[in-house]
Amino acid sequence: MGAAVAALALVLSACGGAGGSAGDGGDCDTSRGTLVVGLVAPLSGELAAVGLGMKNSADLAVTQANARCAVPGYHLAVQSQDDRADPATGAAAAATLARDPSLIGVLGPFNSSVAQAVQPVLSEAGIVQISPGSTATSLTRGANAVTAPLRQYQTFFRTVATDGVQGPAAATYLTRVENKRRVAVVSDGKTYGEGIADEFAKQLATEGGQVVTRVTAAPGSGRAAAVSRVAAARPDAVFYGGEYPEGGPLSAALAAGGLSVPVMGGDGIVNPGFVTAGGREGDLGTSVGPPPETVPAARDFVDAYRRAGYPESIGSYGAFTFDAANVLVDSAVRALGEEAEWTPAARPEVVRSVQGFHGDGITGPLSFDRFGDVSTDAVTVYRVQGGQWTVVGPAD
Structure with missing residues (x-):
C-alpha cells in the first residue's frame, strides 16, 4: 500500500509542515x-475522519512535489471542498473547482454516491x-458490468479497487475460513452499500x-426493524453494506437483541469509529491493498505524515489519496512537457496521460x-480485537 517511475522517486522524502502552506520548493x-490540485471529500459530518485524512495526504503529496520542483515554473496548491457526503453538495463543489482555470485535476470524492454526481460535472469540463x-x-x-460494460466518463479514474474485488473476497473468506454460510445481508440503500452487498451476495x-x-x-432509520428481521433469520453472520457510523450501532443493536x-x-466500516460506535470483538472487515505499515515505502509515507504534524489520522484512504495526488502531478508534468504554459486546453492531454x-x-x-x-x-x-481493528491477513 514504493515509487518506481522517475517522477515518484522522491515522493517519500519528508518535508514541510502541517496544513500544506509549506513545500515552498x-x-x-x-x-x-x-x-491547483482540487479535492472533494467529506470534511465535516460523520465521515470527516476519512475526508480529513484524504485532505492531509493530498497536502503531503503536493508539499513534497513542490519541494522537488515537480512542475517546472509552477507552484502547486491544494484546494479542498467539503462535500459533506452529500451528492448535491459534491456536484456544487466540483462546479466551483471547475471554474478555476488553474485547476489541473480533482482528487476524490470518497462516497460512490457523491462520485456519481461529480462525474458529469468534471467530464463536461x-x-x-x-x-x-x-x-x-x-x-x-455502467449499470450492468457483466453483459454491457460501459465506461460513461473517460475522465474518471480511481486508485482503489472496486466492490467487484472486495465483496467477493469477503464472501470467500467468510465461508472458507470462518465457516459461516448462513448470512444475513443488511445494506444502507446508498450506492456503495448496495453495490458491495450485491457483490458479496x-x-x-x-x-x-x-x-x-x-x-x-x-x-x-430502520435499524430496529432490520435487527428484528435478522434475528428471526438466525444467521451465522451478518454482512453489512455501508459505512462505520451506521455499522457500529448495528453491531451493538444485534448483540443487544440477543444475536451474538x-x-x-467492507472498507466502509474498517475505521476506528466503527468500534467507538458499537462494533464488537470479533467483527470483521475488508479493505483493499495491504496495510500501509507492512510495505516499506508506505511506512516512509506514514512517518512523513506523522512528522508533518497533521492533527488527524491518515485514515483508511490517506495512502490511496497520496498515490492519486502523485499520479495527477506526474501526469500533468508529462502532459505539459518542460516548456509549455498551462492553459485549460491542456486538460484532455492530462486525461490521456493518466490513462497511460x-x-x-x-x-x-x-x-x-x-x-x-x-x-x-x-x-x-481485519478483525476487531482488543477494541481496535487488527490485521488478520490477505483475504486469499
Whole structure:
C-alpha cells in the first residue's frame, strides 16, 4: 500500500509542515504562477475522519512535489471542498473547482454516491478525476458490468479497487475460513452499500452459502426493524453494506437483541469509529491493498505524515489519496512537457496521460485499464480485537 517511475522517486522524502502552506520548493522557479490540485471529500459530518485524512495526504503529496520542483515554473496548491457526503453538495463543489482555470485535476470524492454526481460535472469540463475511495463498480462499468460494460466518463479514474474485488473476497473468506454460510445481508440503500452487498451476495452463493435475509436500512432509520428481521433469520453472520457510523450501532443493536454473531463489512466500516460506535470483538472487515505499515515505502509515507504534524489520522484512504495526488502531478508534468504554459486546453492531454500511467505507488502497482480502474486487486481482512481493528491477513 514504493515509487518506481522517475517522477515518484522522491515522493517519500519528508518535508514541510502541517496544513500544506509549506513545500515552498526552496530555489524552485515558480514564476509562472500556481496550479491547483482540487479535492472533494467529506470534511465535516460523520465521515470527516476519512475526508480529513484524504485532505492531509493530498497536502503531503503536493508539499513534497513542490519541494522537488515537480512542475517546472509552477507552484502547486491544494484546494479542498467539503462535500459533506452529500451528492448535491459534491456536484456544487466540483462546479466551483471547475471554474478555476488553474485547476489541473480533482482528487476524490470518497462516497460512490457523491462520485456519481461529480462525474458529469468534471467530464463536461474535460477535467481528470482520480478517486481514492469511490468503489462502486457501476462508476466505471455502467449499470450492468457483466453483459454491457460501459465506461460513461473517460475522465474518471480511481486508485482503489472496486466492490467487484472486495465483496467477493469477503464472501470467500467468510465461508472458507470462518465457516459461516448462513448470512444475513443488511445494506444502507446508498450506492456503495448496495453495490458491495450485491457483490458479496453473488459470491456467497457461488461458495455454497445462503443469504437468509436481505434488508435495506437507510442511515438514521430502520435499524430496529432490520435487527428484528435478522434475528428471526438466525444467521451465522451478518454482512453489512455501508459505512462505520451506521455499522457500529448495528453491531451493538444485534448483540443487544440477543444475536451474538459477527458482523462483517467492507472498507466502509474498517475505521476506528466503527468500534467507538458499537462494533464488537470479533467483527470483521475488508479493505483493499495491504496495510500501509507492512510495505516499506508506505511506512516512509506514514512517518512523513506523522512528522508533518497533521492533527488527524491518515485514515483508511490517506495512502490511496497520496498515490492519486502523485499520479495527477506526474501526469500533468508529462502532459505539459518542460516548456509549455498551462492553459485549460491542456486538460484532455492530462486525461490521456493518466490513462497511460504506469508505476508503483505506496498502495501497490498503479496503472489503469480501459475503464479507468486500477490494476491491483489485493484485499486485506481485519478483525476487531482488543477494541481496535487488527490485521488478520490477505483475504486469499
